Amino acid sequence: MNRVLFIDDEPNVISGLQRQLSRLSLDWEFEGVNSAMEAVHLIDRIDFDTIVLDIRMPGMDGIQLLARLKANPKTKHIPVIMLTGCAERELKHEALELGAYDFVNKPADPHELAARLKGALRMKSYEDQLREQNITLEQQLIQSQKMELMGFLANSVAHDLNNILAVIAGHTQLASLKAHRVKGAKADLDHALESCDHGARLVQQILRLGRGSPAECELHDLRDIIDESLMLLSVIIPEDIEVIWSKPHRACTVGVDLTQMIQVLMNLITNAVHAMNGSGVLTIGLSQVPTIEDSHVKADNLHSGPYFELRVADTGSGMDQSTLDHIFHPFFTTKEKGKGTGIGLSVVHRIVKKFGGLVTVKSTVGAETTFYVYLPAVTTAGNIDRQEERIESVGREETNPVC
Ligand SMILES: Nc1ncnc2c1ncn2[C@@H]1O[C@H](COP(=O)(O)OP(=O)(O)OP(=O)(O)O)[C@@H](O)[C@H]1O
Ligand SMILES: [Mg+2]
Numbered sequence: 001m002n003r004v005l006f007i008d009d010e011p012n013v014i015s016g017l018q019r020q021l022s023r024l025s026l027d028w029e030f031e032g033v034n035s036a037m038e039a040v041h042l043i044d045r046i047d048f049d050t051i052v053l054d055i056r057m058p059g060m061d062g063i064q065l066l067a068r069l070k071a072n073p074k075t076k077h078i079p080v081i082m083l084t085g086c087a088e089r090e091l092k093h094e095a096l097e098l099g100a101y102d103f104v105n106k107p108a109d110p111h112e113l114a115a116r117l118k119g120a121l122r123m124k125s126y127e128d129q130l131r132e133q134n135i136t137l138e139q140q141l142i143q144s145q146k147m148e149l150m151g152f153l154a155n156s157v158a159h160d161l162n163n164i165l166a167v168i169a170g171h172t173q174l175a176s177l178k179a180h181r182v183k184g185a186k187a188d189l190d191h192a193l194e195s196c197d198h199g200a201r202l203v204q205q206i207l208r209l210g211r212g213s214p215a216e217c218e219l220h221d222l223r224d225i226i227d228e229s230l231m232l233l234s235v236i237i238p239e240d241i242e243v244i245w246s247k248p249h250r251a252c253t254v255g256v257d258l259t260q261m262i263q264v265l266m267n268l269i270t271n272a273v274h275a276m277n278g279s280g281v282l283t284i285g286l287s288q289v290p291t292i293e294d295s296h297v298k299a300d301n302l303h304s305g306p307y308f309e310l311r312v313a314d315t316g317s318g319m320d321q322s323t324l325d326h327i328f329h330p331f332f333t334t335k336e337k338g339k340g341t342g343i344g345l346s347v348v349h350r351i352v353k354k355f356g357g358l359v360t361v362k363s364t365v366g367a368e369t370t371f372y373v374y375l376p377a378v379t380t381a382g383n384i385d386r387q388e389e390r391i392e393s394v395g396r397e398e399t400n401p402v403c
Contacts, residue, residue, distance in 0.1 A: 001048065002121050007039045007065070008054040008083065013106075017052070021117075028117075036060035040068070043075055050120040052104075052113070054083045055091050063094055070099040070100065075128060079120035083108060097120040132340035136245045136331055151209075158206040165203065167194040198231070205232050211258055217355070219378055222308055224250040224336035226284055229265035236270065250284055252308050253378040267344040268312040268371050274314025274335070275369060285311040288377055289353050292358070303356065306377040313370040319363040327361065348373075 006014045014032035031284045033039045036057060038379040055062035062082060071076040077099035084092055092103060102116045116376055170179060172192045179185035230245060272282050288310050326332040328349045333342030352359045
């Protein structure tokens with residue numbers, strides 16, 4: 001509810017205005033005080049949305065109080081409507097210079113005052129929204145700059161790690177050649193080599209992700225992308241989260257940019273991990289659906305033909321309907337300040353759409369959530385040609401192409 005404060009040294013003026021305005025059935029809360037000092041104390045304790053201020057008052061007058069309000073960062077955004085006499089032109093100029101929002105001549109007509117108050121409240125609400133958006137954008141900027149620094153750091157570490165791994169792998173290979181006489185040594189060294197190989201692939205992924213090269217749509221097997229994403233994310237998945245990845249036997253070829261598809265999976269898996277708060281089951285599934293209508297999704301503007309359905313399911317907090325209604329909106333987050341920016345899923349939605357696909361979700365509060373990502377399947381030779389044409393046409397449509 002909007003809060004309006006009246007400041008006038010004549011109690012009758014305040015009570016009269018309050019009475020007349022309350023007859024206009026406005027959903028506002030009115031407070032009134034008879035001196036500037038009383039107002040200063042009240043404004044210190046209560047947040048008002050607008051103030052109606054008499055210009056002429058004994059002690060601190062309306063102009064002095066206005067100057068004080070506009071000088072204080074906490075109160076400078078409150079619109080102030082000045083109550084003036086007709087002959088107070090000079091004072092009006094002064095009040096305007098100081099930042100008064102509007103004027104109403106005394107004796108005030110309640111309809112006119114109500115209209116001007118509505119204008120002031122509307123403006124305050126727009127300004128409040130803008131301020132909030134600016135704060136969010138500023139936090140985004142700081143966050144993305146931090147990510148850039150972390151990316152730079154990860155790249156440098158990855159380079160060094162690559163060299164270290166090469167030395168370890170080289171020596172292990174040499175030792176392996178000499179180890180045939182010691183029982184069990186060869187198997188141990190082979191394990192060490194496998195780990196080096198794993199580490200080297202991880203490093204390559206970090207380097208590729210950090211490179212920020214322009215997006216390129218190519219044919220990839222979704223199974224490999226899931227493998228790589230899980231390998232990258234293994235460090236952030238707690239031990240008490242069981243990961244079930246039901247990998248299909250047959251290739252699941254799609255036309256995507258590898259890095260951005262990994263970004264999609266990283267967002268979905270990270271969200272799932274956060275939702276499970278330390279323990280639960282993360283299930284990744286992948287299967288083919290003959291057309292998009294064959295899945296549980298009804299969607300327009302999608303081409304007919306086979307799709308791959310990628311499922312990322314968790315046994316976490318789940319979401320209620322009001323959260324579900326907003327999750328793909330940029331900056332929507334239910335996480336506490338500093339923990340989430342609210343852009344993850346909007347990025348997922350944008351990327352998947354550019355690949356000619358669709359992302360949707362099903363969730364039960366307190367039980368589980370499954371995200372479904374549909375991507376056009378590339379199955380036959382003709383289908384590959386069509387997909388490549390589609391990828392090229394998506395690329396042409398984009399000014400700053402994702403693909
Ligand atoms: N698997 C999930 N289970 C429960 N809630 C989820 C899940 N995935 C997303 N959400 C909800 O959707 C919101 C938006 O997710 P999104 O990934 O866009 O932003 P975020 O995770 O809050 O922040 P960030 O931009 O850092 O990813 C989350 O704050 C959360 O409320
Ligand atoms: Mg997220």
